[in-house]
Amino acid sequence: MIPSSLRIAVLLPCFNEAAAVAAVVADFSKALPGATIYVYDNNSTDRTAELARAAGAEVRSERRQGKGHVVRRMFADIDADIYVLADGDATYDATSAPRLIARLVEDHLDMVVGLRVDQAEAAYRKGHRTGNWMLTQFLSSVFGQAFKDILSGYRVFSRRFVKSFPVLSDGFEIETELTVHALELALPVAEIETPYYARPEGSFSKLNTWRDGFRIFGTILKLYRSEKPLRFFTAIGAFLALVAIGLAIPIFITYLEQGIVPRLPTAVLSTGLMIVAMLSISSGLVLDTVTRGRREMKLLAYLSQPPPKSD
Structure with missing residues (x-):
């Protein structure tokens, strides 16, 4: 049960997601009627901002390119009791958000991660699946076993976590940094299975298997050097x-x-x-x-x- 007094903010970083953003905003608005939906446009060249605003989201922008920059701006700007972070590409299941929030509130946790369970072969490319498994195993061996999906972009946070987290990453390494922060401070966390869908037609992944994989691996090594x-x-x-x-x-x-x-x-x-x-x-x-x-x-x-x- 989610207390009605809690202020819930849904944070959606978006870059050229015109094909999906309106549906994503509508889905989260329906799943969390009392929440405020924030779409942070990261230099989109299509109608992402326009469509998100028309769907009822509060649209803001971050000019520095990269998901890490967007998350840093989100965490600094938004004041809420609970934060729901998800990509604006319609791959994450909005109906799972109440379950994630309820687990966070009932167990007094600081972060709940949506463990992705792909619903279609196209949802999770083989290269990304293998890379995620390798990085997860490496991170577990360094910082201890705690997560099965360290690269999931679907997460729910407490205010304590958000306002004490020093965002240092620029790009898609942000998920790794979030995970390591929780492990290093031994914060109470959990992982819940959530459906993971293929992108809608017209939406394309910004991830590059090798480039971003090496960047995330490099981030883990940097964090290992600085934390251990x-x-x-x-x-x-x-x-x-x-x-x-x-x-x-x-x-x-x-x-x-x-x-x-x-x-x-x-x-x-x-x-x-x-x-x-x-x-x-x-x-x-x-x-x-x-x-x-x-x-x-x-x-x-x-x-x-x-x-x-x-x-």
Whole structure:
């Protein structure tokens, strides 16, 4: 049951979605009668903004291209108790929104992710499905198992989450960043299966399997480096140290047997690699302390927001 006193905002980032946006606005308006529908137009060259406004949405714009920029602007501008984030391409099921919100409210969660269950072969391209699985497995191994679909764009948030989340991504890596933020602060989250549909005729995906896949993978590595610096730099240091030891063993054996160092450049290289390995591990120790302080600041920003309404 969703309390009627809660202010619900539906956030729809859109770029050239004229073929779908009117239907999406209408579906969410029907599913959530008391919610305010916001369409953020991201430099569309078609009639997206016009059709969204005619359908009853409040239309705003973000000139910097990229979904990350749009979400940053949305989270900064909109004040609500519950936020529903979905793409404006008619692939997500609006009728599932009350279920997601009810789970968020009843269990006092900060984020509920719509686990996509494709309803048609064309809804989820094989390359995207494989890439999503690989990235999800990698993220789980780094930050712990919590989600089955880290790239889902269908999410419901508490005000606490939205107003304490530092959006750093520019593009489609935003979903990965949202997931890592929740995992790092050990926020209460859940995942609920929702239908995932093929795009309507005339609507085209802006995702590129390889380009955006590499960008998301790069984002995970950056987040791993910034959130787990001790592990990251210790792994690099350990690898360099092993290489240095491998190069040094033959030289050391020759020195013990003959009393000479026949390969001086190799000896210098081995010494240099070992020095870099120690520096890498030392950097990890220092950055781990900095990261702990930054994580505490994020948690304080989260706790500074009032808790969700209980009525």
